[in-house]
Amino acid sequence: MVYLTRKCEFSASHYYHNPDFTEEENQRIFGKCANLNGHGHNYTLEVTVKGEVDPKTGFVVDLKELKEILNREVMDALDHRHLNKEVAEFATQIPTTENLAIAIWNRLERQLNMAKLHRVRVYELPDLFVDFYGEA
Amino acid sequence: MKAHLTRRYIFSASHRLHCGDLSDSENRAVYGKCNNPHGHGHNYALEITVSGQVNPGTGMVCNLVDLDDAVRREILDHFDHVNLNLCSEFQDSVPTTENLIVVIFDILKQNFSAAHLEKVRLEETAMNSFEYSGNSPRTG
Numbered sequence: 001m002v003y004l005t006r007k008c009e010f011s012a013s014h015y016y017h018n019p020d021f022t023e024e025e026n027q028r029i030f031g032k033c034a035n036l037n038g039h040g041h042n043y044t045l046e047v048t049v050k051g052e053v054d055p056k057t058g059f060v061v062d063l064k065e066l067k068e069i070l071n072r073e074v075m076d077a078l079d080h081r082h083l084n085k086e087v088a089e090f091a092t093q094i095p096t097t098e099n100l101a102i103a104i105w106n107r108l109e110r111q112l113n114m115a116k117l118h119r120v121r122v123y124e125l126p127d128l129f130v131d132f133y134g135e136a
Numbered sequence: 137m138k139a140h141l142t143r144r145y146i147f148s149a150s151h152r153l154h155c156g157d158l159s160d161s162e163n164r165a166v167y168g169k170c171n172n173p174h175g176h177g178h179n180y181a182l183e184i185t186v187s188g189q190v191n192p193g194t195g196m197v198c199n200l201v202d203l204d205d206a207v208r209r210e211i212l213d214h215f216d217h218v219n220l221n222l223c224s225e226f227q228d229s230v231p232t233t234e235n236l237i238v239v240i241f242d243i244l245k246q247n248f249s250a251a252h253l254e255k256v257r258l259e260e261t262a263m264n265s266f267e268y269s270g271n272s273p274r275t276g
Contacts (some may be wrong), residue, residue, distance in 0.1 A: 018193055029194055031201065066195035086148070091184045094195030102190065133187075135138040 003118060004060045005048040008070055010079035012041040014095040017084075039084060043100075044123040046076060047108060049115035061115040073107040097124045101132035109134065140254055141197045142185040145207055147216035151179035151231040154221075155183055175219065180233075181259040182211065184244065186251035198251035206248040234258040238269045245270065 015038040016030035026034045033039070047070065051060045081087060082097035089103040101122045109117050123129040152175035153167040163171045169178070184207060186229045215223070220231035225239045237258045245253050259265040 016195070020193065031198065042195075096195035097139065098190045098197055099195045101139060102137050129142050130197075131140040131142070132137070132142075 001050055003048050003050045004063075005046050006066055006070065007044065007046050008045050008075060009042060010050045010075055011030070011040060011042050011091065012078050012081050012083050014083040014090070014092050016079070016096065017037065018094060027046045038039075041124050041125050042079075043105065044129075045070075046119075046121040047104075047117070048119040048121070049112065050118040051115040063112060069108065069111045073111055074104055077107070078104075097122050097128065097130040101130045105132050105134055109129075118132075137189050138187060139190050140185055140187045141200075141203075141251070142183050143200065143207070145182045145184070146179060147182065147212050148177060148179050149215050149218055149220050151175070151220040152174045153230050153232060154210040155230050161200075166186050175221070178260050179197060180236075181265075182207075182240065183255075183257040185255040185257070186248075188251040202250050203248065203250055206244065206250075210243050210247045212226075214243075215240075224245070225247075233258055233264070233266050237266045241268050241270055 014033075016033040017036060018029075019028050023030065046083055047066070049061050049066065053060055068126050077087060083100070087103070088104075089095075089097070089099070093099045093103075101120045104122065105117065105120045108120070117134065120132045121129055150173065153170040153220075154163050155166070158166065166172070184203065186198060186203065190197055206230045215236075220226055220236065223231070226235070229235050237256055240258065241253065241256045253270070255267060257265060257267045
C-alpha cells in the first residue's frame with residue numbers, strides 16, 4: 001500500500017453564525033468569526049489517496065485524473081467563493097474547517113474510483129488544520 | 137462525524153542534556169554539544185491534535201479559544217522562556233525532547249477535557265521532531 005498526497009490552495013470567505021443561537025451565544029461561541037460581513041482565508045488542502053502500485057504504470061493513481069477531480073469538485077466550487085452563500089453544504093452548516101474537511105471528503109469520495117481516499121487535511125492557517133479520515 | 141484538529145504553537149526554552157548517573161566523559165560522549173555546561177536553547181514548535189465528533193450546532197470539535205487558553209495556561213506560561221533543567225518536571229530526568237513531549241502530553245491530558253487528546257508533536261529544530269500519543273512509561 002502506497003499513499004500519495006496532492007496539495008492545492010484556494011481562497012474563500014466565510015462567517016460563523018447559527019440562527020438557532022441567540023446573538024449573545026453567537027458572539028460568545030464564535031467571537032470575531034461571527035461578524036456577518038465575513039472574513040477570508042487562504043486555505044491549503046492536502047488530499048491523500050492510498051492503493052497498490054499498478055505494476056504496468058507504476059502509479060497509485062493517475063495524477064492527471066486526480067487533479068481534474070480536485071479542480072472540478074473543490075477548486076471550481078470553493079476558490080474565490082463565499083462559503084456561506086455559494087456552497088450548498090453551508091446553507092445549513094457552519095463553514096468551520098471541520099465541516100469544510102468533511103464536505104471536501106464527501107465531494108471527492110464519490111468521484112474517486114481509481115484509488116481509495118485516505119485523508120483530507122485542510123489548513124485554515126499555517127498553525128491550524130483539520131484532518132478527516134471518513135470516520136462516522 | 138469524527139474529525140481531528142491540530143493547532144501549532146511556538147515556545148523558546150533552554151536546556152542542558154546531562155545525566156547525573158553518568159561520568160562527565162560519558163555525558164560528553166552521549167550528549168555531545170548538548171552537554172555544554174552553560175546550556176543552549178531552541179525554538180520549539182508544538183502541535184496539539186485533538187479529536188472528537190463535530191458538534192452539529194457549532195461545527196466544531198472543540199472551541200479553539202478553550203484549547204488555546206489551556207495550552208497557554210498549562211504549557212506556554214510554564215515552559216516559554218525558561219531553563220527546562222530548573223523546571224520541577226526535570227529534577228529527576230533529562231530534558232530531552234522525548235521527555236518533554238511526554239510531560240506536555242500528561243499535563244494536557246489532565247487539564248484539557250473538551251476533546252480527546254490524540255497526539256502531541258514537538259519539533260526541537262526544523263530537522264528533528266517527536267510524536268507521542270500516550271501510554272508509554274515515563275523514563276528517568
